[in-house]
Amino acid sequence: MRKQLMTLIGIALIGLLAACSQQTDTGQADKQASTNVEKKVDQAISTARSADIAGKRVKAFNLTAQQVDWTLSPEKQIKAWTFNGSVPGEQLRVKEGEVVKATLTNKLDEPVTIHWHGVPVPNTQDGIPGVTQDAVLPGETYTYEFVADDPGTYWYHTHQNGVEQLDRGLYGTLIVEPKEGILADRDYTLVLDEWESGAGRDNGDKGMGNMGDGGMKNGMHEGNVKENMSSMNNMMMHDMSSYDIFTVNGKTYEENEPLMVKKGETVKLRFVNAGYMVHQMHIPVDFRVTHVDGQIVNRPGIEKSGIIEIAPGERYDIEFTADTEKDFMIDNHDGMPASKDMQIDVAYKNGNSKKMKHPSSSDVVDVTKLGKSKESFFSLDDSFDVAYTMDLGVAMDHQNMGMVYTINGKTFPDVPPVNVNEGDKVKVTLKNNSMDNSTHPMHLHGHFFQVLSKDGKPLKDSPIIKDTLNVKPGEEYEVAFLADNPGNWLFHCHDLHHASTGMVAMVEYNHFAPFYKDTGKVENIPE
Structure with missing residues (x-):
């Protein structure tokens, strides 16, 4: 600086x-x-945006981080970490323009935070330990407050040692309804996740297990992070096949009740991927993709019995008209043994209980080819103030005999930041060159970005606005955003196994007045 x-x-x-x-x-x-x-x-000099709450209606929520006994399936009960005692945690619903005031009480034995995934909150409210706040210690409380100006489907989750804590169930959903209301008769939220049955584990640990002193400690302090990278390295190559239980809303198929509909109703389904794996959800009726990451698709067309591919951190809203008069199943087409768990029935109230024949295969909906073209904020012909390329890779850490995920050959915090001035038009090129054939759902905090091109070809249909974009092996995307939210922001892979070993960059505003100072009282682990 x-x-x-x-x-x-x-x-x-x-x-x-x-x-x-x-x-x-x-x-x-x-x-x-x-x-x-x-x-x-x-x-x-820029300062963090403040929440203008004067005269606005305040919706107050109390969120308690606590451990509870939770039934995933008829055969498996775990000790889940939850917000308000359920997986997912309590759904928060507000109207566009209302103030969200959420008080977090930590009743767990480890520090936690809340990150408002996809919501362009002020930097002070982003919930990133070691970057925007100290993690909240056991027994303490912390209040987040922001204006929900952008309607859509969002979610909230811990960002402290997230590779473990989120994996245990510490997340929930946030729905910001537009001022005109939800134009649907039924509105269901379906949160997807994966779990390890954890043979021999009785303590509720799952995912990466208890990392102890591992993890990315005190994210803005390079020395502390490097001290902990060696313990993270030997955990990087996590065997994803160990996730042998898939759930919808924290339950397997046998434990979930059907989604009830009536003939003629418009039904809205909000899919949220809170896990670390990409899931292919098959909707066997005609439907429209109305929103991606909560943002509107312009004049969406009808998809006929299609598959929605949902990566970690992504959200897709779809709508269909209940006109088949036959019950049907929404299921997972991943082809993995646990896929049978991630399915749910749609049943007609007062129907004849006949079930629709289920197509065995369908096409995957292409997110870059949704809806109709219209004028957008950015185009490839623009003159950008900042251009930054992220080469997403994997490397061997010979010193610690482990693997790391990298951006431009570096691991966080050594990845050069994206330096911007307030008001800049910023273009980022995302290239997946990982040699391990892994996918990288890249999530930008504090901003929405527009997808401009895929593999060198400009998008020609509806403008696609997102905050999380899945970059598959060999793919290249150009995205653009307006630097209109001053602060220090993460841009990282939302497979947190990747982020926790290095695939994190920072978007840093030049001449930004700092507001956070590490107290030294908390072991801050931002991923």
């Missing part, structure tokens, strides 16, 4: 001195030039 600031001052001084070269009093010209530059720099 200091180097950039001095460079800016130096350049401006040269220009101003040249303009004043005809003046006889060069000393006075130098003094005036320096004053002008200092004034410009002072004006360029």
Whole structure:
């Protein structure tokens, strides 16, 4: 930051001195030039956006992080970590323009936070330990407050040691309804997740298990992070096949009740992937994809018995008309043994209980080819203030005999940040060159981005606005966002096995006035 600031001052001084070269009093010209530059720099300092809550309705929520006994399937009960005693946690519903005031009480034995995934909150409310706050210690409380200005389907989850804590069930959903209301007769939320039966485990541990002193500690402090990378390395190559229980809303198929509908109704389904695996959910009736990551698709067309591919962190809203008069099943087409668990019935109330014949195969809906074209904020013809390329890779850490996931050959916190000024138009190129054939759902905090191209081909249909984008092996995307939310923000893979071993970058605003200072009292682990 200091180097950039001095460079800016130096350049401006040269220009101003040249303009004043005809003046006889060069000393006075130098003094005036320096004053002008200092004034410009002072004006360029950005502060974190504050929540303008004056006159707005406040919706207050109490969220308690606690451990409970939770039944995943008839054969498996676990000790889940939850918000308010359920998996997923309590659904928070507000109207567009209302204030969300959420008080977190931590009754777990480890520090936690809440990140509002997809919501462009002020930087102070982002919930990232070691970046925007200290994690909330056991027995303590913390209040988040922001205005829900952007209607859509979002979710909230811990961002402290998330690779373990989120994996235990510490998440919930946030629905911001548009001012005109939900234009559907039924509105269901379906949260997808995976679990390990954990043979021999009686303590409720799952996912990566108890990392102890591992993890990315104190994210803004390089030394602390490096101290913990070695313990993370030997856990990186987590065997994803160990996830042998798939759930919808924290339950397997046998434990879930059908989604009830009536003939003629418009039914809205909100899919949220809270896990670490991509899932292919098959909807065997005609439907429309109305929103991606909560953002509207322009004039969506009808998809006939299609598969929605949902990556970690992504959300898809679909709508269909209940006109078949036959019950049907929404199921998972991953082809894995646990896929049979991730399915749910749709049943007609007062129907004849006849079941529709289920197609064995369908096409996957292409997210880059949804809806109709319209004018958008960005195009590839724009002149961008910042262009940044993320080469998403995997590397061997020979020193610690482990593997790491990288951005441009580096692991966090050594990944060079995306430096922006407030108001900049920013283009980021995402390239998946990982040699292990892994996918990378890349999530940007604090902003929405527009997908401009895929594998060099511009998008021609509805503008696609997202906050999480799945980049498959060999794929390349160009995305763009407006730097309109000052702060320090993460841009990372939402397979947290990847993020926790290095696949994290920062978007940092130049001349940003810091508000967070590490107290040294908490072991902050931002992933």
